[in-house]
Amino acid sequence: MIKIPNKEFLTRIENLRELMRDQDLQACLIYGDEYRKENLRYMGNYWPLFERGAVIVPLSGDPIILAAPEGEMFCREMSAWPDVRLLPEFNCVTVPDNIEYPLAHYTSLTAISKQLQESHSLHKLGVAGIDAIPVPLMNIIESSFEGIAIVDAADLLFKLRMNKSANEIACLQEAARIADAGYKLMIEQVRPGMTELELASLAYGECTRQGAEHMPFCLITSGDRVKTIIGRPSSKVIEEGDMILAAIAVQVEGYIATVNFPFVAGTMTEEQKAFIDVLVEAEERGLARIKAGAKQSEVVRAVKDCFQKHGMTQYDLYPPLHGCGLAEAESPYPDENSAAIFIAGMTVNTDVSLFGHPHGSNRIEESLLVTDNGYESMSKLVRHLSKTWRATREISVN
16 A cells, blocks of 8 residues: 655654754744645644644654644544644634534643743744634734744745655555546546536546545536636536546545546547647647756746747646645746756646637646656556547547
8 A cells, every 4th residue: 555654754854854953943833724734744644624733843852743622533543643732723613613522632832832942942933834824823823932933934845845755756656547547437438418527426436446535626617618727517518529628636645646638528620639739739848848957947938839839829828837746736836937947856747728719728737757867757648648649639548
């Protein structure tokens, strides 16, 4: 079974501590919840359900996991660290009521702050996730650490998460394998007369059956709805000749790979084929510029130049590449002026897209591993579809 081993979490803690020393931080609080889980999952392997969570990493000693009582056992089941403490401020986030948990044994941030001040001479606390922390909770953090300087430490986590370990890559590869299976089934079974929700159910069912921990999204639109850029599947009936925009993201052990390749229900028109031609060509031009040491901006320019050559610049809405990992879209997210270079071990995701064109809107997405000599696609399906398309202009999954 593919997992991130405990020894890797130990390495992550030590790597964070090196960065903390550089910034004179004696402790770092890393926030997470059901929706902004990435940093907490990275450092503590905890993904809250309904509630909030955090991990406090001091310069020495074991990290402290902060959780809420309803999810305590779930937290202990997942967490990489045994020191789990409950806070009432982290309880269920969807209701204004004060929920009683008579069996809960609470602590407080004030008590934890006092402990850290005594054991680590705490005078500067880093907080990662300030942008996601609710104002009332941030007020409690500030009052609990009164007299302690609090600084934004999000950049530390972005640096640590940028390059992936062999275990992280394995999780992404497994997520891509599962996404391929779900996407392949949709292409095989799409037919006029079914609804978008019916088509989505094929992907959800197959990906779950194959071992997906979660599907962060399954975007499906058809016909005129493809112009919406992103959209949840609806009860709209798919009609003959409808272009399908379907993007599915699959999560394994927190790591997310995404798959998207245009297809049509029924017979494809020549205009639709010409539109897909441009997307395939643009992605291939971008992929040819991915390798360790190359500028990330060159990928963006190659795609944009291709769109300009075909007179489609007005339908190009955003950069065609972003990072992938514990978030479906994470750093790097380059534009044509970015100075950053690719590094071996970095994982990225194409998002080569055109929206609002008279003959369709769509994108091509696949997760990639940057290597010294180029890249490795994690999606065998997208590579197969692209190769087959260039050879035959047909969508074939066989």
